[in-house]
Amino acid sequence: DLLIQEVLRLKAERQAVILAHSYQLPEVQEVADFVGDSLGLAREAQRTEAKVIVFAGVHFMAETAAILNPEKTVLLPDLEAGCSLADSIRPEDVLAWKKDHPEGIVVAYVNTKAEVKALADVCVTSANAVEVVAxxxxxxxxFFVPDMFLGAHVARVTGRKLDLFPGECHVHAGIREEHLKALLEKHPGAEFMIHPECGCGSSCLFLKPDAKMLSTEGMVRYAKKAEAKEFVVATEVGILHRLSKEAPGKTFIPVKPDAICEYMKRITLEKVYLSLKEMRHVIRVPEEVAKKARRALEAMVAVG
Ligand code: MLT
Incomplete structure (x- = not known):
């Protein structure tokens, strides 16, 4: 395919790497040098010696890469690739809580804007939130911000009392108990892998006590090693491409086939090509914000 060849040619010419999130379109995952979750991508962005990082993901992820690597050029192929969860909280929300809790600790899920991270003590991803909070x-x-479903899951597993901000990811919040129930009836023998951002929350554990609450990397790891052949998957459907590729011969059934993040899907192969060709869109974070956010992010990257 000509477009793929052009992407690979330009990537070499620009000394670039393409980092793609697991929710990206399959064809975008296929041209990437690395595919992973927020934590893996943040680490890879630090590890790479490439001068240019094309970030096939959403805005806060590219921002995270830019904060951790001020000397590299980070490109986001479409500036409209946002995140409803990151948009749900403003710096004022955090400042108000801090005012009431001067001794408090702010834990920010990585799905936040740089200005919110700058007010946090530590960032987490779904892969290490339990470990960091513990x-x-x-x-x-x-104060755990902004995803209330993930926050409730972390509180339950760690036994810690957390103040939760009422934010949610519109795609995961849309995955509810009734979706699980329907799949339980259809596939009683399957293993259930559920992302902790899901709207069914921990009530899914009443329906299916042995369901596994897992981040996307956790799902890939679990599917590879588990004996089961059939898995019901509750998260954005982009992960199915990786699951089928990394755990071949197993069957993965999306709990909600239309759990699709329209922001993730804004990044097309053509936009990746244009991004490399025209070196756009460069993501920059003002140093006074980046400096504060970097501490919280470095604490995140070190755990898990
Ligand atoms: C991330 O951290 O990339 C997202 O929360 C998805 C995941 O659980 O890995």
């Missing part, structure tokens, strides 16, 4: 001091109030 290590926090026990005698101080904790």
């Amino acid at each position: 290590r926090l001091p026990k005698d101080r109030p904790i």
Whole structure:
């Protein structure tokens, strides 16, 4: 395919790498040098010696890469690739909580804008949120922002009391108990892998006590090693491409086939090509914001 060849040619010419999130379109995942979750992508962005990073993902992920690597050029192929969850919280929301809790600790899910990360003590992803929160001091109030479903999951697993911000990812929040119920009836023998951002929350554990609450990387790892042959998957459907590729011979059934993030899907192969050709769109974070956000992000990258 000519477009793929052109992407690969330009990538070499620009000394670039393409990093793609697991929710990206299959054809975009296929041209990427690395495909992973937010944590893996942030680490890969730090590790690479490439001068240019084309970030096939959404805006906050490219921003994260830019904050961690001020000397590299980070390109986002479409500036409209946003995140409803990151948009749900403003810096004022965090400042208001801090005012009431001067001793408090703010834990920001990586799905936040740089200005919110700059006010956080530590960032987390779904892959390491439990581990990070479990290590926090026990005698101080904790504000977990912005995903309330993930926050409730972390509170339940760690036994810690967390103040939750009422944010949600519109795609995951749309995955509800009734979707799980229907699949349970159809596939009683399948293993259930459920992302903790899902709207069914921990109530899915009443329906299916042995369901696994997993981040996308957790799902890939689990599917590879589990004996089961059939898995019901509750998250954005982009992950199915990786699951089928990395755990061949197993069957993956989306709990909700229309759990599709329209922001993730704005990144097409053609836009990746144009991004490399025209070196656009460069993501820059003002240094005074980046400096503060970097501490919280470095604490995140170090765990898990
Ligand atoms: C991420 O961290 O990339 C998203 O939350 C999806 C995931 O759980 O990996």
